[in-house]
Amino acid sequence: MDAGPDLAALAGAVGDATRIRMLELLMEGRSLVAKELAFGTGVSPATATAHLKRLEQARLIRSTRQGRNKVFRLATPTVARMVEALMTVAVRGPRVSATPEPLRAARYCYDHLAGRLGMGITDALLRGGHLSLRRRAFALTPSGEEWFEAFGIKLAPLRDQRRQFAHRCLDWSERRDHLAGALGAALASRVFSLGWVERQPDSRGLVVTPSGQRGLKRHFGSL
Amino acid sequence: MDAGPDLAALAGAVGDATRIRMLELLMEGRSLVAKELAFGTGVSPATATAHLKRLEQARLIRSTRQGRNKVFRLATPTVARMVEALMTVAVRGPRVSATPEPLRAARYCYDHLAGRLGMGITDALLRGGHLSLRRRAFALTPSGEEWFEAFGIKLAPLRDQRRQFAHRCLDWSERRDHLAGALGAALASRVFSLGWVERQPDSRGLVVTPSGQRGLKRHFGSL
DNA sequence: TCCATCGTTCGCTCCATGACGAACCATTTC
DNA sequence: GAAATGGTTCGTCATGGAGCGAACGATGGA
Numbered sequence: 001m002d003a004g005p006d007l008a009a010l011a012g013a014v015g016d017a018t019r020i021r022m023l024e025l026l027m028e029g030r031s032l033v034a035k036e037l038a039f040g041t042g043v044s045p046a047t048a049t050a051h052l053k054r055l056e057q058a059r060l061i062r063s064t065r066q067g068r069n070k071v072f073r074l075a076t077p078t079v080a081r082m083v084e085a086l087m088t089v090a091v092r093g094p095r096v097s098a099t100p101e102p103l104r105a106a107r108y109c110y111d112h113l114a115g116r117l118g119m120g121i122t123d124a125l126l127r128g129g130h131l132s133l134r135r136r137a138f139a140l141t142p143s144g145e146e147w148f149e150a151f152g153i154k155l156a157p158l159r160d161q162r163r164q165f166a167h168r169c170l171d172w173s174e175r176r177d178h179l180a181g182a183l184g185a186a187l188a189s190r191v192f193s194l195g196w197v198e199r200q201p202d203s204r205g206l207v208v209t210p211s212g213q214r215g216l217k218r219h220f221g222s223l
Numbered sequence: 224m225d226a227g228p229d230l231a232a233l234a235g236a237v238g239d240a241t242r243i244r245m246l247e248l249l250m251e252g253r254s255l256v257a258k259e260l261a262f263g264t265g266v267s268p269a270t271a272t273a274h275l276k277r278l279e280q281a282r283l284i285r286s287t288r289q290g291r292n293k294v295f296r297l298a299t300p301t302v303a304r305m306v307e308a309l310m311t312v313a314v315r316g317p318r319v320s321a322t323p324e325p326l327r328a329a330r331y332c333y334d335h336l337a338g339r340l341g342m343g344i345t346d347a348l349l350r351g352g353h354l355s356l357r358r359r360a361f362a363l364t365p366s367g368e369e370w371f372e373a374f375g376i377k378l379a380p381l382r383d384q385r386r387q388f389a390h391r392c393l394d395w396s397e398r399r400d401h402l403a404g405a406l407g408a409a410l411a412s413r414v415f416s417l418g419w420v421e422r423q424p425d426s427r428g429l430v431v432t433p434s435g436q437r438g439l440k441r442h443f444g445s446l
Numbered sequence: 447t448c449c450a451t452c453g454t455t456c457g458c459t460c461c462a463t464g465a466c467g468a469a470c471c472a473t474t475t476c
Numbered sequence: 477g478a479a480a481t482g483g484t485t486c487g488t489c490a491t492g493g494a495g496c497g498a499a500c501g502a503t504g505g506a
Contacts, residue, residue: 007243012238016234016235035481043465045484046485049485050464051464067474068472078312081308082309085309086237089302133357135400136400256452257453268454270495290504291452292503293453448506452502453501459496461494462491462492466489469485469486474480474481475479
C-alpha cells in the first residue's frame with residue numbers, strides 16, 4: 001500500500017527528543033559509550049539502553065563491545081547526512097546567530113572537521129589546487145595526492161574503503177560545504193593526532209592548540 | 224544549555240507516522256488542500272487539522288486560504304531537502320528495488336521532476352552543454368539560456384525569486400541528482416502545461432503522454 | 447435565501463511509550 | 477575470590493498526544 005521508503009518507521013525512531021539528542025552527540029563525538037550517551041542526554045542508564053536499542057533496530061546506529069563497554073557510532077555516513085539535513089532545518093530565524101561561538105569555530109561533524117575550521121581548510125585546499133569540485137564530491141588533483149601523502153596521510157587504504165572518498169558535506173552553521181568522506185575523516189584524524197586540535201572537555205566543539213595555530217598557518221595560510 | 228539548532232522540537236514535529244506521511248504527500252503534490260491530506264493519510268478531518276497546525280507551527284509547511292479551501296505546501300526548499308534525506312535513509316536493504324516502478328520512472332519531488340525522467344532530462348541538458356556543474360548547484364550556460372527561452376521558459380522572473388536558481392537535488396530512488404530549484408520547478412511546470420506528463424489519478428507518480436514521448440525524444444534525445 | 451462543503455473547535459477516550467528504581471548479568475580490577 | 481563498574485531486564489507509573497464524533501463557523505453555489 002504505502003509505496004517507497006518506509007518513512008513512518010524511521011520517523012518514529014528519530015522523533016524523540018532524547019534519541020535525536022543522542023544522534024546529535026554522535027555527530028560530534030565519532031563514537032561514545034552507552035554511559036556517555038546516557039549522561040549526555042540526562043537520562044538513566046536503563047532508559048538509555050532502551051533508546052539505543054531502538055536506534056540500533058532502526059539501523060541508525062551501530063555498536064561494538066569493548067570489554068565491558070559498549071561503544072556506539074552512527075551506522076553510515078548517509079545517516080550523518082540526514083542528521084545534518086535535520087539540523088539545517090532546525091536552525092532558523094533568530095537562532096542562526098545563536099549558535100555558540102566555539103561550535104561555529106571548530107567542531108566535529110560526524111567524523112570530519114566542520115565549522116569555520118573545516119571550511120577554511122577545505123577552501124585552502126581548493127585554492128591551492130589540491131582539490132577540485134565534482135558533481136557530488138571533491139576530487140583529489142595530482143598535486144593534492146602529493147600534498148596529502150606529504151601531510152602524512154596514506155591514500156591507498158582510504159580508497160579501499162567502501163565509503164565515499166571525498167564527500168561534500170553541507171554545514172548547518174555556516175551553510176557551505178566542506179571536505180568529508182574517508183579523506184575528510186583521515187584529515188581530521190591526522191590533525192588531531194598531530195595535537196593541533198583538542199576536544200574541549202565537557203563541552204562540545206574543538207579548540208585549536210598553539211602548535212595547531214602555527215601548523216595550520218604554515219600549511220593552509222590564513223584561515 | 225542545549226547548543227545549536229533545536230532538534231528536539233523539530234524531531235517531535237516530524238516524528239509521527241501521519242505527519243511524515245503528509246510531508247511525503249506534499250513532496251509529490253506541490254500543494255494540497257486539507258481534505259486531500261486527511262484522505263491521503265487515512266485520518267479524519269479533525270485529526271488532520273491538528274497535525275497540520277502542528278506542522279505549520281514547526282514551520283515545516285505553509286498554508287494559504289483559497290475560498291473555503293486551505294491549501295498547504297512545504298514551507299521551503301530546505302524542508303524538501305530534509306524530507307529527501309530522510310527518504311534516502313529510509314530506503315535500505317531489500318527495499319531498494321521495491322520502489323514501485325511508476326515512482327522510479329517519473330514523479331514529482333517537491334516541485335520538480337524526479338525519478339528516471341527527471342534525471343534523464345538533467346543528464347541530457349548536461350550532455351548538451353546547457354547546464355554545467357557547480358559547487359552546490361547547476362549553472363546555466365549561454366547555450367542553456369537560449370535553450371530554456373526557446374523552450375518557453377522566461378528566465379528573468381526566475382532569477383528574481385529568492386530561492387536557489389538551479390539547485391541539485393539528490394533522488395532517493397535513483398541516488399543521483401537532478402535539476403531542482405526555481406529552474407527545475409519552471410521546467411516541470413512547462414512540461415506539465417505542454418501536456419507531456421500527467422498526474423496519475425489516485426496514484427502517486429506521473430505518466431508520460433504519447434505526445435510527451437515524442438516531445439521529450441525531440442528535445443532530449445533518448446532518455 | 448438555503449444548502450452543501452470545507453475546515454475548526456471541543457470534549458473525550460485510550461493507547462503507546464518514555465521514564466525510573468531495583469534486581470541482575472558480565473567483565474575487569476584488585 | 478571479592479569488589480567495582482558498565483550494561484541489561486523487568487515491572488510499574490504517568491503522561492502525552494493521536495484519534496474520533498459532534499457541534500459550529502465560514503464560504504461559495506444554486
